[in-house]
Structure formats: structure tokens, C-alpha cells
Amino acid sequence: MPETVLRHVFHVPAPPPVVLAHLSEASSYVGLSPLVVAVRDVRREPGETRFVSVERxxxxxxxxxxxxxxxxxxxxxxGVEGEVVSPGGVRLDYRFGLTPDGTGTEIEDVLxxxxxxxxxxxxxxRKAREVQLARAGILAGRAPTLT
Known part of the structure; x- marks a missing residue:
């Protein structure tokens, strides 16, 4: 199956444990991707969370x-990692690597x-890259409310 790898590194002015807690919660993804308008059917299992995300x-x-x-x-x-299965034969693996960076966090976002x-x-x-770049600004903008 053909693939493309997208990588973006950015800074968030919040400490890694705070960013990790935010990215570990399914409900945080509403609006974190400009396409995601809802999250439902959240199932917490040992070591992972599964849910349905509604992309509009x-x-x-x-x-x-x-x-x-x-x-x-x-x-x-x-950090946080996982997989996405979308209709139409699209599969996506993601990883948000978190590294302390001063009083904030450097995030390596790999799709x-x-x-x-x-x-x-x-x-x-193309859509994944648009979301990836937007996510950096959205997450950095949320930083003051994450503590």
C-alpha cells in the first residue's frame, strides 16, 4: 500500500506532563483538528483508548x-501514538513525541x-498536512488553559 510520511516539529508553551494529559484524552481532539467536530463511542481499554471521530x-x-x-x-x-482507520481505504499512523523545551514542550508530530x-x-x-500544520497553532493556543 503506498504511503507518505509527514513530519512537523513545533513548540507549545506548556510542560510535557500537561500536554501529554491533554493529548491522551479523546475529547481533546474536537477542534484540535479543524475537521473533527465530535468524538463518540469512547472505549477505554488497558493501555489504550478507542473512539469514533467525526470529521466534517x-x-x-x-x-x-x-x-x-x-x-x-x-x-x-x-508521547501519544495510535492509528486511524478511515473509509475509502485510508489508514493513518500518528505519533506526538514530547520533549521538554525550557518551560514548554517541543512536539514532533509524525503522520x-x-x-x-x-x-x-x-x-x-494533502488534508493530513493541512490538519497537521493547523494543529500546531491550535495546540499552542490552548496552552494557557491546559494547566
Whole structure:
């Protein structure tokens, strides 16, 4: 299955334990991705959390499509990682590596996007990159409220 790897490093003005706690909670992902409008069916299991994330896509400015994706999230000592299974043959592995950086946190956001068809991979990769870059600003903006 073809894949593309996206990497972005950014700073968040909050300490790693606070950022880890935020990224370990399913409800935190609403709005953290500009596409995610809801999280439901949260299931906490030993070592991981599984949930359904609702991604809302807009086409032509008025047509909406809600894409239901299955998300697995695992908190580790170094950060948060997991997998996403989306309709249309799109799979995504993600990892948020957290490193202390002064009084804040350096985050290495790595996404591996896979899809069965090249055009689907290009579209999913482009959207994943847009979300990845937006997430950096959104998370940094949330920092004052994370403590």
C-alpha cells in the first residue's frame, strides 16, 4: 500500500506532563483538528483508548460530508501514538513525541498516511498536512488553559 510520511516539529508553551494529559484524552481532539467536530463511542481499554471521530468535510462551500473514523490512542512515556482507520481505504499512523523545551514542550508530530489508490493517497496526504500544520497553532493556543 503506498504511503507518505509527514513530519512537523513545533513548540507549545506548556510542560510535557500537561500536554501529554491533554493529548491522551479523546475529547481533546474536537477542534484540535479543524475537521473533527465530535468524538463518540469512547472505549477505554488497558493501555489504550478507542473512539469514533467525526470529521466534517465541506465541498463547494455548502455540501458537507461526515466521515466517521476509528481512532486508537495510546499514551506512552514519550508521547501519544495510535492509528486511524478511515473509509475509502485510508489508514493513518500518528505519533506526538514530547520533549521538554525550557518551560514548554517541543512536539514532533509524525503522520504516516496510507491508501490503496494514488489519488486517494494524494488527497488524504494533502488534508493530513493541512490538519497537521493547523494543529500546531491550535495546540499552542490552548496552552494557557491546559494547566
Amino acid at each position: 468535510f465541506r465541498f463547494f462551500g455548502f455540501v458537507t460530508y461526515d466521515n466517521l473514523i476509528e481512532v486508537t490512542l495510546r499514551a506512552t512515556e514519550e 504516516t498516511v496510507r491508501a490503496t489508490l494514488g489519488p486517494v493517497l494524494r488527497y488524504a496526504g
